[in-house]
Amino acid sequence: GAGVSQSPSNKVTEKGKDVELRCDPISGHTALYWYRQSLGQGLEFLIYFQGNSAPDKSGLPSDRFSAERTGGSVSTLTIQRTQQEDSAVYLCASSLGLAVETQYFGPGTRLLVL
Amino acid sequence: EDQVTQSPEALRLQEGESSSLNCSYTVSGLRGLFWYRQDPGKGPEFLFTLYSAGEEKEKERLKATLTKKESFLHITAPKPEDSATYLCAVRPNAGNMLTFGGGTRLMVKP
Numbered sequence: 001g002a003g004v005s006q007s008p009s010n011k012v013t014e015k016g017k018d019v020e021l022r023c024d025p026i027s028g029h030t031a032l033y034w035y036r037q038s039l040g041q042g043l044e045f046l047i048y049f050q051g052n053s054a055p056d057k058s059g060l061p062s063d064r065f066s067a068e069r070t071g072g073s074v075s076t077l078t079i080q081r082t083q084q085e086d087s088a089v090y091l092c093a094s095s096l097g098l099a100v101e102t103q104y105f106g107p108g109t110r111l112l113v114l
Numbered sequence: 115e116d117q118v119t120q121s122p123e124a125l126r127l128q129e130g131e132s133s134s135l136n137c138s139y140t141v142s143g144l145r146g147l148f149w150y151r152q153d154p155g156k157g158p159e160f161l162f163t164l165y166s167a168g169e170e171k172e173k174e175r176l177k178a179t180l181t182k183k184e185s186f187l188h189i190t191a192p193k194p195e196d197s198a199t200y201l202c203a204v205r206p207n208a209g210n211m212l213t214f215g216g217g218t219r220l221m222v223k224p
Contacts, residue, residue, distance in 0.1 A: 004157075033211065043158075043201065045211035056210055091157055101146045101205055103212060105157035
């Protein structure tokens, strides 16, 4: 079946611009996660959504980062006023739900801030 | 704070030369330990989940084992197509996210 999809695959932007990254989880998966992977930092948790519950935003590095999930499916991660240190691969993962832990990852969006 | 340390950072093997990758962890109550494979330019691909000490899981040339402090990913008679970065992650009982180690970059030469 279809896996997690993310768009765009690559994004180049100028410092100070806003960007939106999209994630389509596996159909039927109620939990959705965003992670960031950068050189020297490894994979870092950003935010997670479960059903209609309030999201866990504990990993967001600053208030320039926000995310929403519409209709319990597609999610958008928004970075406002991008900085060069935001350059990284942004990975989305989904799972069936809290009781089933395995997270399946998408291919990622490679963001480069010039 | 949950911590995961993987060693070595990089490992070069000849085809057929078996070895093991290490994942040491500290976590406030382990809900699960996960192994992923990541190829360049792609997202992590799920391999195994281990839940309790003593548990073992196998898939083709890979076998994952778990103790109370560490996990090993044993690779038997590796092939060049096994070359990738292998990531270890833990999920605590209280928490929803995974904490990842830095990964081991495996290179298998023909």
